[in-house]
Amino acid sequence: MTFEEKHAGNGSQVGKSEPYLGEKHQANGKPIANGKTQVSGKQEAHGKCDVPRKSLNVYSWQEVQRHNQEADLWLVINRKVYNVTGWVDRHPGGRRVLSHYAGEDATDVFRAMHLELDTVQLYLKPLLIGELAPEEPSQERNKNSQLVEDFQELRRTLETMNMFNANLVFFSLHFIQILILEALAWLMLWYFGNGWPITICISFLLTISQAQSSFLQHDIGHLSIFKKSKWNHLMHKFVMCHLKGLSTKWWNHRHFQHHIKPNIYPKDPDIDVGPLFLIGDLQPVKYGKKKIKYIDYEKQHLYFYLVGLPLLMPVYFNLQSMQVMYLQRYWGDIAWVSSFYIRYFITFGPFYGIFGTVLLIYFVKFLESPWIACVTQMSHIPMKMSEEENRDWFTTQVLVTCNVEQSFFNDWFTGHLNFQIEHHLFPTMPRHNYHKVAPLVKSLCAKYGLQYVNKPLLKAFGDIVRTLKKSAALWMDAYYET
Structure with missing residues (x-):
């Protein structure tokens, strides 16, 4: 890839004419060393580099934090300062993912969200403008540096234990399960006809297939199952677009925002559910202080069952996915999603006709919706929500997520998202390893007095409604306050 020259905040250009990534300057601008040195992506990611480096401009945290707008955006990764202002529109994860960390240390989130570090380093090189001054801490002063160091050591330990290596057999079996359910639904219809009992049966089979497809595409969207990224990309398109009828790019841009700033207003789109809830x-x-009452929020825990659960998938997600694909001109996703509907019309059209097939598609999504809504919301809605507090990565994720007790059924039913804490701390870790690392995460939480929440499944579901009732009471107190 050819990079355009970037302009640093101090007026210097960053590009081919700039010092190499490993260069270093004294405060007076004079070079310390002249020899070029190459540093691997993994060394840079962990902040390990013992070879001589050329000079870089140095900055204080105060200077870095002034560049915290989309039009002027700096990040710190392993003490290196990057000006990513001109890169945000080309970032594969979307511009908002970068802007949410503007002026902050992004070391742990960078490591958590990226798989191929050596490749990513090639994109970082032209964006480098300097490094933190020697007297500056590696993170902002409000963060617990010892906790950050312990978490980074935990990650290195897990990497040594190969906890980030995906088991191809595990995911292949889940994929085969989905295909068998899809094939079985069609065979039942072909053999028994399209009577109401058979239609109900195949709807349930397709619902299970769709739910498990949701979990599988979530896996593929986060981690590398295949050795070559192009196969991961292709499989993600197949599962998300062809099997589910939703856009991968829409999901990526939305879901990654949720991961890097979970339960933080207004950066997490998953908690932007007003004015409905x-x-x-x-x-x-x-809302209460402003006397806003679009609907009767006193009863929001009741219409959560009537509106939130059944309409999340067939209405909200589908319409938003289609809108984003059209407005952003995601032609590839549009073609893949079209294949989802074409497949249904070819498979079920001869039995139900066009209108009946459309009804079948959305009836299945209607049945799937409560399942997915409960699984995705039970680990976040009852937890802490706040405006930006610039906490460290470990604390941010632990405070806003909770786990559901492990069992064979809970693991299958939730797609292992019952280990939400581990998933948020290590998004690129394959889910079959969550239970192995959970004791280590729990131990680190205990060391720093952070509550590691683990609930029974039914209690987790019930906490969604109890939380909605609590929020409604807060609205009422503020709304009716004289």
């Missing part, structure tokens, strides 16, 4: 402690009070 008010969640957390801040949003209800804000």
Whole structure:
């Protein structure tokens, strides 16, 4: 890839004429060493580099934090300062993922979200403008540096234990399960006809297939199952677009925002559910004080069952996916999603006709929706929600996520998202290893006094409604306050 020259905040150009990634300057601008040195992506990612480096401009945290806007965006990764202002529109994870960390240390989130570090380093090189001054801490001063160091050591330990290596057999079996369910639904219809009992049966088979497809595409979207990234990309398109009828790019841009700033207003799109629902402690009070009452929020825990559960997939997600694909001109995704509907019309059209097939598609999504809504919301809605507090990565993820007790059924039913804490701390870790690393995460939480929440499945479901009732009470107190 050919990079355009970038302009640093101090007026210097960053490009081919700039010092190499491993160069270093004294405070007076004079070079310390002249020899070029190559540093591997993995060394840079862990902040390990013992070879001589040329000079770089040095910055204080105060200077870095001033560049915290989309039009002027700096990040710190392993003490290196990067100006990513001109890169945000080309970032594969979307511009907002970068802007959410503007002016902050992004070392742990960078390591958590990227798989191929050596490749990513090639994109970082032209964006490098300097490094933190020697007297500056590696993270912002409000963060617990010892906790950050311990978490990074935990990650290195897990990498040594090969906890980030995916088991191809495990995911292949899940994929085969989905294909068998799809084939079985069609065979039942072909053999028994399209009577109501058979239609109900195949709808349930397709619902299970769709739910398990959701979990599988979630896996593929985060981690590398195949050795070559192009196969991961192709499989993600197949599962998300062809099997589910949703856009991969829409999902990536939305879901990655949720991962890097979970339960943080207004950076996490998953908690932006107003004006239909008010969640957390801040949003209800804000609406109440402004005397906003689009609907009767006192009963939001009741219409969660009537609106939120059944309509999340067939209405909200489908319409948003289609809107984003059209507005952003994601032609590849549009073609793949079209193949989902074509497949259904070819498979079920001879039995139900065009209108009946459309009804079948959305009836299945209607049945799948409560399943997915409960699984995705039970680990976040009852947890802490706040505005930006610039906490360290470990604390951020632990405070806003909770686990559900492990069992064979819970693991299968949730697609291992019952280990939400481990998944958020290590998004690129394959789910079959979550239970192995959970004791180590729990131990680190205990060391720093952070609560590691682990619930029974039914209690986790019930906490969604109890939280909605609590938020409604906060709204009422603020709304009716004289």
